[in-house]
Structures are given as structure tokens and as C-alpha cells.
Amino acid sequence: MNFGVIHSSGHREGSLDFSLTDEQQQLRRSIRQFAESEIRPHVMEWDEASHFPSEILPQLADLGLLGVIFPEECGGAGLGYIEYAIAIEELSRVDGSVGIIVAAHNSLCTNHIFKCGTEAQREKYVVPLAQGKKLGCWSLTEPEAGSDAGGTRTTAVRKDGGWVLNGAKTFTTNGHYADVCVAMAVTDKSKGGHGISAFIIEKGTPGFRPGKKENKLGLRASDTSEVVFTDCFVPAENLLGQEGQGFVNSLQVLDGGRISIAALGLGMAQGAFEAATAYAKQRKQFGKTISEFQAIQFKLADMATEIDAARLLTYRAAWLADRKDSRYTLESSMAKLYAGEVGCRVASEAVQVFGGYGFIKDYPAEKFYRDVKLCTIGEGTSEIQRLVIARQLLGKK
Ligand SMILES: Cc1cc2nc3c(=O)[nH]c(=O)nc-3n(C[C@H](O)[C@H](O)[C@H](O)COP(=O)(O)OP(=O)(O)OC[C@H]3O[C@@H](n4cnc5c(N)ncnc54)[C@H](O)[C@@H]3O)c2cc1C
Numbered sequence: 001m002n003f004g005v006i007h008s009s010g011h012r013e014g015s016l017d018f019s020l021t022d023e024q025q026q027l028r029r030s031i032r033q034f035a036e037s038e039i040r041p042h043v044m045e046w047d048e049a050s051h052f053p054s055e056i057l058p059q060l061a062d063l064g065l066l067g068v069i070f071p072e073e074c075g076g077a078g079l080g081y082i083e084y085a086i087a088i089e090e091l092s093r094v095d096g097s098v099g100i101i102v103a104a105h106n107s108l109c110t111n112h113i114f115k116c117g118t119e120a121q122r123e124k125y126v127v128p129l130a131q132g133k134k135l136g137c138w139s140l141t142e143p144e145a146g147s148d149a150g151g152t153r154t155t156a157v158r159k160d161g162g163w164v165l166n167g168a169k170t171f172t173t174n175g176h177y178a179d180v181c182v183a184m185a186v187t188d189k190s191k192g193g194h195g196i197s198a199f200i201i202e203k204g205t206p207g208f209r210p211g212k213k214e215n216k217l218g219l220r221a222s223d224t225s226e227v228v229f230t231d232c233f234v235p236a237e238n239l240l241g242q243e244g245q246g247f248v249n250s251l252q253v254l255d256g257g258r259i260s261i262a263a264l265g266l267g268m269a270q271g272a273f274e275a276a277t278a279y280a281k282q283r284k285q286f287g288k289t290i291s292e293f294q295a296i297q298f299k300l301a302d303m304a305t306e307i308d309a310a311r312l313l314t315y316r317a318a319w320l321a322d323r324k325d326s327r328y329t330l331e332s333s334m335a336k337l338y339a340g341e342v343g344c345r346v347a348s349e350a351v352q353v354f355g356g357y358g359f360i361k362d363y364p365a366e367k368f369y370r371d372v373k374l375c376t377i378g379e380g381t382s383e384i385q386r387l388v389i390a391r392q393l394l395g396k397k
Contacts, residue, residue, distance in 0.1 A: 061132020092267025109136025
């Protein structure tokens with residue numbers, strides 16, 4: 001995939017080639033095959049039991065999906081964001097829960113340590129995380145600090161060669177199951193957003209525990225939990241990035257994270273669309289398949305068109321992320337906003353195409369409808385994406 005590079009001479013190289021490479025197409029095929037054979041048969045069972053699918057983590061690791069965007073020397077698959085978007089899209093086409101587990105692990109927890117960590121931190125944490133020997137989570141949100149994450153209240157106070165953390169984080173994906181948590185805490189209240197630092201906390205650290213497990217509308221096989229710090233001592237070497245830069249770095253981490261949520265929404269939209277199309281071709285009313293009614297055809301046409309537009313925005317943001325020579329805040333926010341909202345529209349129309357059967361759990365439409373709603377909320381709501389986009393357009397900080 002190449003959206004074109006313009007050199008200083010004005011020469012345009014490789015302009016607008018939308019095709020995936022042979023390797024990228026092969027990657028898509030192998031993840032699709034894996035998702036169809038290992039995930040699809042369990043989707044409703046996991047959803048209804050809110051079962052976290054720990055049993056497939058070793059297979060995800062073998063496929064390189066727990067370290068997609070990290071170099072091989074760091075234990076990763078050595079691939080880029082395009083491949084990462086393909087992976088999240090394909091997993092989410094079958095089960096968004098698996099998509100979000102992989103996304104929070106890769107682009108939030110591991111990527112924060114990879115981007116901001118010291119060599120020693122990369123060696124100690126990124127390698128086993130990227131190899132899939134450990135699972136990661138990332139805790140920014142608090143009960144009183146959601147969209148306004150700069151309002152973080154969890155504190156970290158310097159003491160005896162380290163920091164003592166107190167407070168609670170909410171809505172942490174993988175919170176109960178993660179071996180490694182990256183959490184943001186206030187180290188200097190007087191500096192606002194520039195007084196928040198990031199810390200790496202290992203499972204089993206005294207004073208650190210997962211709290212309430214949320215009972216959710218959708219993505220029920222993923223874990224969304226509170227994580228609690230009670231006089232939790234974290235050694236100085238586990239400060240991640242510079243003191244006071246944790247929130248600023250989180251915003252950079254979210255640039256990549258939003259590509260995951262765009263791919264999550266895109267994958268679920270694709271899954272819902274395929275299910276609706278197959279159903280429309282076999283469901284008969286008034287002596288015809290419902291796909292022969294123009295009202296249904298127009299729905300399918302709109303769904304396919306919007307999915308394609310969402311895919312182009314998502315892959316453009318991924319392509320920019322791989323270029324590493326500029327920020328891509330605007331493009332990742334646009335992709336996340338649009339793909340999340342398209343996901344919701346497509347899933348809603350899929351329920352409509354299924355009619356009454358769209359409302360019951362024997363058919364796949366209702367689960368996509370429930371699951372995809374997260375994509376307009378997580379990693380910045382649609383309203384916050386519009387604020388981010390407008391700020392970029394208007395040149396405001
Ligand atoms: C399933 C799930 C998984 C999650 N995983 C993680 C995770 O792994 N790590 C993590 O840190 N967080 C995670 N989150 C938290 C998520 O990022 C937050 O829920 C989200 O940022 C919104 O915060 P909030 O829920 O407090 O809503 P609020 O901020 O209270 O927003 C409520 C409403 O007000 C609107 N609003 C708020 N401020 C403005 C404004 N300035 N202008 C216009 N409208 C505004 C919002 O758009 C929304 O509609 C997860 C959430 C869910 C549901």
C-alpha cells in the first residue's frame with residue numbers, strides 16, 4: 001500500500017497504489033483462516049459466559065500477533081501498522097473481543113514501553129510482551145477522569161528509591177489478566193497535564209491488584225477492569241519516560257491506538273456486512289429472496305461504500321504511522337471517528353436486514369451491534385475525536 005511520496009524536487013513516487021503486497025495478502029489469509037477455525041466456533045459461548053479466551057493467547061503469539069509492530073530484535077514480528085490494521089480487522093471480523101485484547105496489548109501497553117522506555121525496560125518488558133509470553137494492559141482512565149484524562153487523581157509520591165502509588169483506574173482492557181500494567185499517576189499536581197508520569201507495574205507487586213470486573217453491553221469476552229493501587233511501591237527504574245511526560249506521551253501512544261480502534265470498527269463492520277449479505281441472498285419473502293428488493297440492495301450498497309471509505313482512512317493512517325517522519329494525529333482521529341461510526345451504522349443496518357432474526361442470539365447481527373458501540377467510546381469518544389480533528393484543522397494546541 002503506497003499513498004505516494006513527494007520528493008523535494010516535486011517528483012511524485014509510487015503515487016496512490018492501493019494494493020496490498022503479496023505478503024500482506026498472505027498475512028490476511030492466514031489470520032482469517034485462524035479466526036474462522038479457532039475463534040468463530042466459540043464466539044457466542046465466550047460472549048454469553050463472558051469468558052476471557054486465555055487459551056488462544058499462545059496461538060496468537062505463534063502467529064506474531066502479540067508483537068506485530070515491534071522489531072524482531074525486541075521479540076516482535078517486525079511488521080508495520082498496515083499489517084497491524086490487517087490483523088485487528090481480521091480478528092474483529094469474527095470477534096471484536098479478541099481484536100480489543102490484542103489491540104490494548106500491542107498498541108497501548110507494549111508500544112508505550114517501546115516508544116518511551118530505556119534499553120533496560122525494552123529488554124525486560126517489551127521482549128516478553130512482544131513474544132506473547134506476557135500480556136499487557138494500559139491504565140489511563142479513572143472514574144473522574146475519562147475524556148478529561150488530564151484530570152488524573154491517582155498519585156505517585158517519591159519515596160526510598162522509588163514511588164508509592166495510590167488510587168484507582170477504571171475500564172482497563174486486560175486488567176485482570178495482564179502481567180504488566182502501564183499506569184499514569186500524578187507526580188506534581190501543580191503542573192497539571194505536565195505533572196503526570198507513567199509507571200510500569202508488574203502483576204504481583206504488593207499493593208497492586210485488579211478490582212471490579214465490568215459486566216458489559218458488548219465485547220464481553222474481553223476483560224475490562226478496575227486496577228487499584230494501595231501504597232504500592234514501584235522502584236525508580238520503573239518510571240516510564242521522563243517524569244511529568246506520562247500524559248503527553250499517552251497522547252502520542254493514542255495516535256497509534258486509534259488506528260487499532262478504527263481497524264476494530266472496520267473489522268466488525270465487515271463481519272456484519274458479510275453476514276447481512278449472505279442472509280439477504282437466502283431469506284425469502286413474497287416469493288423472492290430479500291436481496292431482490294431494492295430497499296435491501298440499497299442498504300447493502302451503502303454499507304459496502306462506507307466500509308470501503310473507512311478502510312481507506314484506516315489504512316492511510318496506518319501508512320502514515322509506518323513512515324515515522326511525522327505525527328499523524330489528524331489522520332488517526334479521522335479514521336477512528338469515521339470507522340467507529342460506520343461500524344455502528346453498518347451493524348444497525350445488518351440487524352435490519354435480518355429483521356426479527358437480527359434481534360435474537362442465534363444469528364450474528366445482534367452481537368456486532370452490541371460490540372461495535374465501543375468504537376465510538378474507547379480511546380476517545382467520537383465527540384473528543386471531533387475536538388482533536390478541529391484543533392488540528394484550526395492549528396490550536
Ligand atoms: C470496553 C472499554 C474498554 C476500555 N479500555 C480502556 C483501556 O484499556 N485503558 C484506558 O485507560 N481506558 C479504557 N477505556 C476508557 C475509555 O477510553 C473512556 O471510557 C472514554 O475515554 C470516555 O471516558 P468516560 O467513559 O469517562 O466518558 P466521559 O468523559 O464522562 O464522557 C461522557 C460523554 O460526554 C462527552 N464529552 C466529554 N467531554 C466532552 C467535551 N469536552 N466536549 C464534548 N463532549 C464531551 C463524551 O463524548 C461522552 O459522550 C475503555 C472503555 C471501555 C468502555
